[in-house]
Each structure stands twice: as structure tokens, then as C-alpha cells.
Amino acid sequence: MQKKIDLDAFFHPQTVALVGATDKLPSVGRTLLENLSSFKGELYPVNPKRETVLGRRCYPSLAAIGKQIDLAIIVTPAKTVPEILKNSPMVKTVIVISAGFKEMGSEGLRLEKECQELLGPIRMIGPNCLGLQNPWISLNATFASDIALPGSIAFISQSGAMCTSVLDWSFKVKIGFSAFVSIGSMADVDFGDLINYLGDDPKTESILLYMETVGNPVSFLEAARKVSLKKPIIVIKAGRTKAAALAAASHTGALAGSDEVFDAAMKRAGILRVDTIEDLFDMARLVSAQPKPQGPRLAIITNAGGPAVLATDAAALSGATIAKLSESTIEELNTFLPAAWSHQNPVDVLGDADALTYAKALKIVLADKNVDGLLAILSPQDMTRPDEVAAEIIALELPSKPLLASFMGGARMEKSSETLQEAGITTFPFPDTAARLFAKFWQHSKKKTPHVDPVIAKKSLPLFDKILAEGRTLLTEEESKKLLSLYGIPTVRTEVALSSEEAAKMAVSMGFPIVLKLHSRTITHKSDVGGVKLNLEDKAAVINAFEEIRLSAKEGFEGVTVQPMIKLKGYELIVGSYTDEQFGPVILFGLGGELVEVFKDKALSMAPLNHFLAKELMQETRIYKALLGVRGKPAVDMEALEKILIHFSRMILELPMIKECDINPLIVSSKEILALDARVVLHR
Numbered sequence: 001m002q003k004k005i006d007l008d009a010f011f012h013p014q015t016v017a018l019v020g021a022t023d024k025l026p027s028v029g030r031t032l033l034e035n036l037s038s039f040k041g042e043l044y045p046v047n048p049k050r051e052t053v054l055g056r057r058c059y060p061s062l063a064a065i066g067k068q069i070d071l072a073i074i075v076t077p078a079k080t081v082p083e084i085l086k087n088s089p090m091v092k093t094v095i096v097i098s099a100g101f102k103e104m105g106s107e108g109l110r111l112e113k114e115c116q117e118l119l120g121p122i123r124m125i126g127p128n129c130l131g132l133q134n135p136w137i138s139l140n141a142t143f144a145s146d147i148a149l150p151g152s153i154a155f156i157s158q159s160g161a162m163c164t165s166v167l168d169w170s171f172k173v174k175i176g177f178s179a180f181v182s183i184g185s186m187a188d189v190d191f192g193d194l195i196n197y198l199g200d201d202p203k204t205e206s207i208l209l210y211m212e213t214v215g216n217p218v219s220f221l222e223a224a225r226k227v228s229l230k231k232p233i234i235v236i237k238a239g240r241t242k243a244a245a246l247a248a249a250s251h252t253g254a255l256a257g258s259d260e261v262f263d264a265a266m267k268r269a270g271i272l273r274v275d276t277i278e279d280l281f282d283m284a285r286l287v288s289a290q291p292k293p294q295g296p297r298l299a300i301i302t303n304a305g306g307p308a309v310l311a312t313d314a315a316a317l318s319g320a321t322i323a324k325l326s327e328s329t330i331e332e333l334n335t336f337l338p339a340a341w342s343h344q345n346p347v348d349v350l351g352d353a354d355a356l357t358y359a360k361a362l363k364i365v366l367a368d369k370n371v372d373g374l375l376a377i378l379s380p381q382d383m384t385r386p387d388e389v390a391a392e393i394i395a396l397e398l399p400s401k402p403l404l405a406s407f408m409g410g411a412r413m414e415k416s417s418e419t420l421q422e423a424g425i426t427t428f429p430f431p432d433t434a435a436r437l438f439a440k441f442w443q444h445s446k447k448k449t450p451h452v453d454p455v456i457a458k459k460s461l462p463l464f465d466k467i468l469a470e471g472r473t474l475l476t477e478e479e480s481k482k483l484l485s486l487y488g489i490p491t492v493r494t495e496v497a498l499s500s501e502e503a504a505k506m507a508v509s510m511g512f513p514i515v516l517k518l519h520s521r522t523i524t525h526k527s528d529v530g531g532v533k534l535n536l537e538d539k540a541a542v543i544n545a546f547e548e549i550r551l552s553a554k555e556g557f558e559g560v561t562v563q564p565m566i567k568l569k570g571y572e573l574i575v576g577s578y579t580d581e582q583f584g585p586v587i588l589f590g591l592g593g594e595l596v597e598v599f600k601d602k603a604l605s606m607a608p609l610n611h612f613l614a615k616e617l618m619q620e621t622r623i624y625k626a627l628l629g630v631r632g633k634p635a636v637d638m639e640a641l642e643k644i645l646i647h648f649s650r651m652i653l654e655l656p657m658i659k660e661c662d663i664n665p666l667i668v669s670s671k672e673i674l675a676l677d678a679r680v681v682l683h684r
Contacts, residue, residue, distance in 0.1 A: 270444075
């Protein structure tokens with residue numbers, strides 16, 4: 001295989017050729033040629049039907065140029081593209097603007113695959129894309145009407161229409177870009193390639209993604225994990241309401257919606273996900289200018305009560321907390337604020353506070369050890385002097401904590417907001433937006449990616465060999481519990497009985513009360529067919545229960561499992577895994593039991609887990625607070641529960657033949673943790 005060329009020729013070409021250049025109006029070929037006229041390097045129009053285009057010599061083919069072409073841009077019909085690629089021996093990179101490929105069906109897909117096979121070492125962006133811009137060298141290789149302002153944000157989008165809309169909006173808000181890329185169908189260059197390249201680009205400080213499909217998930221996640229350690233990556237994804245796959249044999253598969261899996265993958269990769277285009281760019285400004293918060297505690301300074309209340313609600317609802325000011329801070333504020341100030345956070349300095357008073361209060365509050373970040377709110381009251389307040393804030397020597405501002409209002413507040421923004425203080429038009437994005441910034445900042453050394457699970461292989469040899473994909477409950485035991489997950493004693501007499505004999509050996517469950521290699525959910533009988537107190541009850549299960553299960557009956565009735569007082573949890581078609585194994589934790597799919601109190605993460613990630617996964621559920629102890633009940637053994645999650649994730653990672661797995665219920669208490677039931681489904 002030929003070595004692929006580096007992407008630098010896309011963004012810093014010395015020679016550019018436009019295949020399909022024309023002077024015809026209106027046309028993509030003419031718009032692109034006009035846009036490329038500001039390019040400082042050598043530009044070669046290509047069109048076999050013209051000798052000149054817009055005063056430039058036109059070449060019949062790329063080969064006819066007779067020299068190395070760093071970047072070739074193709075705008076001719078899709079059916080002509082393979083032939084152009086075939087005759088491009090001196091081309092480094094190609095942007096295929098043309099549509100008519102896989103988005104058009106089977107014939108278009110055939111054309112796209114033919115193009116991929118002809119690339120060799122050439123790198124290709126597209127097809128079906130807008131092109132790219134590098135504003136720093138005045139390169140506008142798109143058919144957008146304008147070139148972006150130079151800046152430090154790289155924007156990558158699968159939608160050309162989104163690119164033009166964002167570009168138009170960026171001029172209004174004066175946001176600049178280091179790179180502006182429409183990625184199209186990703187037949188070659190994908191998100192991972194561009195993230196890797198822009199991660200090393202000195203002009204790029206943050207990377208923004210508009211995503212419709214992931215493309216190559218391995219390439220994408222590997223690049224994101226590496227680059228997100230040094231530059232923020234922020235994504236907005238369309239199509240989040242797509243229904244999850246219906247054919248799931250486990251509770252986990254039914255609960256793990258595709259968008260929730262995507263969200264878990266973004267968290268693990270260190271990518272910050274937002275919901276709106278405005279948030280995409282606001283977060284880029286925030287994370288590029290502000291230090292990472294060391295905790296969720298937000299303080300608020302304001303000269304009006306109402307906006308601070310809105311900000312408080314937004315912060316609390318989004319996962320931040322309102323900082324409790326120390327007694328020393330309150331005492332210091334009492335020395336110069338009027339008696340009617342709020343005496344708590346939010347710190348309302350009142351509407352008549354002058355610039356010096358406002359700034360002094362801000363400095364004292366931000367220095368409080370209980371404060372992780374501060375939001376400065378200023379409303380345009382009659383006594384307010386916003387420009388003076390902004391100047392006093394900028395003049396302060398402040399600790400390295402996030403400082404956000406919302407100087408609310410219209411034209412009167414514009415200049416002061418711009419002054420703060422230029423000084424590195426991130427500003428927002430509304431305080432609730434600022435508070436919500438601080439909370440998201442904190443949630444992102446605490447993410448950590450584990451490093452786990454791979455281990456071969458040799459002991460489990462004979463078990464899988466037996467199951468696969470029988471042509472099965474569903475493990476019995478007995479087999480599932482054996483597998484869990486190999487990974488140190490405690491299970492209840494379980495034995496298989498093929499007759500009612502054998503079941504009764506086992507029950508006597510274990511001691512009453514007893515539980516009988518359907519033993520079947522085909523029926524997934526035992527309780528749905530009356531296959532679970534609890535609290536059996538004697539031999540007669542066991543024999544009757546055996547017959548009832550046999551009759552209700554019909555052809556799926558292969559005996560029963562006999563287990564002691566566990567009367568452990570605790571909480572029923574579910575721990576499960578599900579193989580997502582894009583991202584691989586997903587770990588689920590939450591409230592378990594028979595109503596698991598009704599209450600849907602669950603959280604998702606990617607394998608593997610470490611102690612930090614296991615704890616974080618549990619914290620994202622409502623049941624977590626109860627596990628810590630509630631209404632006089634002692635806390636469960638959280639350290640042991642974390643270890644079980646870690647061992648479970650290790651099992652899923654080391655055994656890729658597992659498609660889905662449920663432990664439901666996992667009974668947890670202060671004294672013991674026990675897996676009462678388990679189900680494992682293998683890939684076919």
C-alpha cells in the first residue's frame with residue numbers, strides 16, 4: 001500500500017488547480033475561480049473546452065500543467081471524477097466538490113468506491129462538499145460568497161449549508177477561523193484525520209465539529225482522545241432523536257439509545273458536546289479564554305436581583321452548585337457594602353453601586369476558597385456606568401479561576417462587553433446562558449480517560465468454545481454466572497435440575513426457602529413466560545413450581561435452576577453491556593428489577609472503567625444518593641460496587657464475542673453484594 005500524503009497540502013498549497021473552471025454565470029466553477037483569485041500561490045484553471053477563463057490560461061487536463069499540483073479542486077459531474085483521478089500523477093491532494101455519489105444510491109456508491117480505489121497516495125476531501133478555507137493565507141477553496149475572518153477556531157462540518165450559515169453569522173459576531181472545512185461524504189479524509197492535523201496546527205486553539213454521522217469511529221475517537229488533552233474539541237450532532245435499534249435481547253440493549261451511546265463516547269474521548277450552534281461558539285470562546293474550573297461552585301456578583309435568580313436556577317439545573325461564601329468573605333464584604341446587600345451568594349451589591357465598589361466585591365468573592373468560578377452580572381440601571389465597571393474589573397489582579405460576565409442590555413452595554421471580551425473575560429448577552437455553560441465547562445473539565453493494560457481472559461475460553469460448538473448465542477443462567485465468577489463478581493449458588501425430584505433433592509441440600517427459574521437456551525426473559533417461582537418453602541412447593549414452569553415455557557423448557565431464596569435487604573441494581581454498532585461495548589448502570597425499562601434510571605459509559613469513571617457513572621443516576629445512605633439506612637459498600645463495575649467492564653473489553661450482557665438484579669447492601677440473575681448474549 002502506498003503511503004498517504006500529509007494533509008498540509010490542503011491548507012498550505014503552493015499550487016492549486018481548478019478542474020471545471022468556467023466563466024459561465026451562474027456556476028460553481030466560476031464562483032470558485034473568483035474566490036481563488038485572492039490566493040497568493042500559482043492557480044491553474046482546467047477545462048478542455050476553453051483556452052482561457054476570466055483572463056487566465058486554461059489547461060485541457062491536470063497532466064497538461066506539467067508540474068506538481070498541491071491541491072486540485074474538482075467541480076465536474078460525478079461520472080467524470082474517476083477518469084480525472086486516474087490521470088492525476090502529480091497531484092498531492094484533491095477536493096471533490098461534485099455531488100452525485102453515495103447519496104444518490106447504488107450507482108453513486110459504485111462511483112465513490114471507484115474513486116477511493118484510484119486515490120493511491122493522494123488524499124481526498126469530499127465528495128459532495130463545499131470545500132475548505134484557510135483565512136490566514138487568503139485561501140478560499142469553496143463556492144461560499146465570502147472568506148472567513150482569520151482567527152483561532154477550526155470548524156469542520158458535514159453540511160455545506162451549515163458552513164455557509166455559520167460563515168454568514170460569524171461576520172456579524174466577529175468570530176475568526178484558523179480553518180473552515182466542509183468534509184462531505186468522508187470517502188477518504190475523515191474527522192479523525194482533520195482532528196489529528198489541526199491538533200498540531202499552531203494557529204488552531206479549539207476545534208468545532210458539526211456532525212451528522214461519525215464515519216470511522218476508531219479513527220475519530222483515537223484522534224479526539226489525544227488532541228483533547230491539549231485543545232478543546234466541541235461537537236454538535238444532528239439526528240439525536242433517531243430511535244434506538246429494536247432488536248435487543250437484553251434490558252441494556254433496550255435502554256441504550258443511540259444518542260445516549262454517542263454522548264457517552266464523547267465524554268470518554270474528552271469532547272464537549274453542546275446542543276445549539278450558538279452554544280458551539282460560546283463554548284469555544286469560553287474554553288479558549290478561561291482556565292478549567294477546579295470544581296462546580298459558582299459565585300455570582302450582580303447589581304439586580306432578578307437576573308441573578310435566573311442564573312442561579314440555570315447553574316443548579318445544569319450540574320453546577322451555588323458556592324457558599326466563607327464567613328471571612330461575608331465579613332469583609334460587610335465593611336464596605338450597604339447594609340441591604342444580600343449577605344449571601346448571589347452577592348447583590350444593589351443598583352446604586354459604583355464601579356469601584358462592584359470591582360472590589362468581585363475580587364474578594366473570587367478569592368474565596370469556596371468559589372471555583374464567578375459570573376459578573378450588570379444590568380443598565382440609571383446609576384450604572386458599564387464602561388467604568390469594565391475598566392475597574394480589567395485592572396484587578398485576580399486568581400486563576402473562570403471569570404464570566406453578562407452585561408445585560410443593548411447599545412449602552414455593547415462597548416463595555418467588547419472591552420471585557422478583548423481583555424480575556426468571556427461575555428454573554430444573558431446570565432442564564434453564562435451559568436449553564438459554566439456548568440457544562442465544569443462537567444467537561446472533570447473527565448478523565450483510564451489507561452488499562454489488556455489481559456487475555458484464558459479461563460473463559462473453554463466455556464465459549466462449548467457454547468459456540470452447539471451453535472448457540474445465548475448463555476444459560478448457570479453459564480452466565482460461571483463467567484461472572486471468573487471475573488470476581490459474586491453470584492448466588494445455582495444448580496440445574498432436569499426433573500422435579502432432582503429439583504426437590506437440591507432444594508433440601510440448599511435449605512428452604514428456594515427459588516426455581518426456567519433453564520432454557522432459547523428464552524431470553526424468564527419472567528415473561530412465568531419462568532420464575534419465589535419463596536418455595538418445602539419439597540411439595542418445589543415439585544409444583546417445576547411443573548408450572550414446564551407447562552408455561554412449553555418447547556423452551558430444558559429444566560430449572562435451583563437457587564436459595566436470598567432475603568438480603570438492599571437495592572436492586574442493573575449492570576449491563578451493549579455493543580453499539582459504531583462505538584463498540586457500552587456499559588450501563590442503574591436501578592434494576594422487573595421495572596427497569598419503566599423507570600429508566602440509568603447512565604452509560606464506555607469500557608473500560610477505572611475507579612474515577614465507575615464512581616462518575618454511578619453519580620449520574622438518581623439511585624446513587626440512596627446508595628450512600630438515606631433515612632437511617634446505612635450506605636452500601638461503594639468501594640466494592642466500584643470494583644464490580646471495573647471487573648465487569650474488563651470482562652466486556654477482554655471478551656469481544658459478548659454482544660449483550662445483563663446482571664439484573666444485582667442486590668447491594670451495606671453487608672453484601674450479590675448477582676441474583678445474569679444473561680449473556682454472544683455475537684453470531
